[in-house]
Amino acid sequence: MSALEGPSLHIRGRILLGDDREVSDLWVKDGHVTLTRPSAQGTNMVAIEGWVLPGLVDVHCHVGLGPDGPVDNATAQAQAVADRDSGVLLLRDAGSPLDTRWVRSRRDLPRIVRAGRHIARPKRYLRNFGLELDDVTQLPEVVRQEARAGDGWVKLVGDWIDRDLGADGDLRPLWPQDVLTEAVAVAHAEAARVTVHAFSSEVVPSLLAAGVDCIEHGTGIHPDDMYTLSERGIAVTPTLLQVAEFENIARQAEGKYPLFASRMRDMHERRYEQVRQLHEAGIQLLVGTDAGGTLGHGRIADECAEMVAAGVPTADVVAAASWQGREFLGYGGLVEGSSADLVVYPEDPRENIEVLRHPKAVVLRGELVSPV
Numbered sequence: 001m002s003a004l005e006g007p008s009l010h011i012r013g014r015i016l017l018g019d020d021r022e023v024s025d026l027w028v029k030d031g032h033v034t035l036t037r038p039s040a041q042g043t044n045m046v047a048i049e050g051w052v053l054p055g056l057v058d059v060h061c062h063v064g065l066g067p068d069g070p071v072d073n074a075t076a077q078a079q080a081v082a083d084r085d086s087g088v089l090l091l092r093d094a095g096s097p098l099d100t101r102w103v104r105s106r107r108d109l110p111r112i113v114r115a116g117r118h119i120a121r122p123k124r125y126l127r128n129f130g131l132e133l134d135d136v137t138q139l140p141e142v143v144r145q146e147a148r149a150g151d152g153w154v155k156l157v158g159d160w161i162d163r164d165l166g167a168d169g170d171l172r173p174l175w176p177q178d179v180l181t182e183a184v185a186v187a188h189a190e191a192a193r194v195t196v197h198a199f200s201s202e203v204v205p206s207l208l209a210a211g212v213d214c215i216e217h218g219t220g221i222h223p224d225d226m227y228t229l230s231e232r233g234i235a236v237t238p239t240l241l242q243v244a245e246f247e248n249i250a251r252q253a254e255g256k257y258p259l260f261a262s263r264m265r266d267m268h269e270r271r272y273e274q275v276r277q278l279h280e281a282g283i284q285l286l287v288g289t290d291a292g293g294t295l296g297h298g299r300i301a302d303e304c305a306e307m308v309a310a311g312v313p314t315a316d317v318v319a320a321a322s323w324q325g326r327e328f329l330g331y332g333g334l335v336e337g338s339s340a341d342l343v344v345y346p347e348d349p350r351e352n353i354e355v356l357r358h359p360k361a362v363v364l365r366g367e368l369v370s371p372v
Helices: 073-085 101-105 136-149 163-168 177-189 205-212 224-233 246-253 258-268 269-278 302-308 314-321 323-328 353-355
Strands: 009-018 021-029 032-034 046-054 056-061 087-092 111-114 153-156 159-161 169-175 193-198 214-217 233-236 342-345 361-364 367-368
Touching: 009 323, 009 342, 046 323, 056 073, 056 302, 073 087, 073 101, 073 361, 073 367, 087 367, 101 111, 111 224, 136 153, 136 177, 153 177, 153 258, 159 193, 163 258, 177 193, 177 205, 193 205, 205 224, 224 269, 258 269, 302 353, 314 323, 314 353
Parallel strands: 009 046, 056 087, 087 111, 153 193, 193 214, 214 233
Antiparallel strands: 009 021, 021 032, 046 342, 159 169, 342 361, 361 367
């Protein structure tokens, strides 16, 4: 190996590869990781020192979605850049009305795993956000189409307020059990996993019966169901930044929909207890901001801080936001020959979650996209 062929980066310090695994040195050559000291160091090699994590993961965001529905590509790009600069180098787009396949061709943007569009029913979700099925029996075929159009995930809206009930309007499941079960089976036959928006407790038994793979929000999961989720390996994304908005939603709804307002307020008040119980039940907790729609992108540090505030140990949150989240989505960590997607911090984020707010360097596909 000549000097000109040597590595472009030398990362040294505390390089966290996974649970209880770390090394002190890592080199980047041609965009890939090597853990073996090269014979030549390279002419223009940059050295960076600090605590290193595999690129962070936001498993619940919406690139291409704004408050009123789809946004233009320039806005979607800005959303992805905000995530990248926060240290998030892998996104699971949990539903977007914008076709964001073009993001995959951009080496300067985070890797993206798309779930296609949210699948809902008319007047039973946010306007202009998802596909709205007039006939619930269409669900299995639409799931088939979205599974083939996405990247191995399908996003269903499991419950939403039923405004047709007037003052009795409250969260209600959207899908008959037989239709939901068939739809999940169709997704699995297409080698896709299913994740479901679920606020209420009433919808959870139907999701378990249908065999879904992941639950988003999970604010109403009853303790009796938590251990079933744990045993089956069904992950939950708490999205605490979104749940923090439930009090505002309750305030806006209390005059017209008092039952719904009361429920949303109750779930807001016990949000930390809920996440703590999910963690204690042994459920895999994922880190997702629910960015897009009404929440801004690039807030992974805020979401992690909320999970710590709920009582999840800091080291567990860091793992979930990094190597564990990557593994869940089928992406590896930092191993010999892997893509060099990593974040360098000045201190150990496992000791202080606030460190995640201040990445020292962000390296994506071997390129330093955020300077030291």
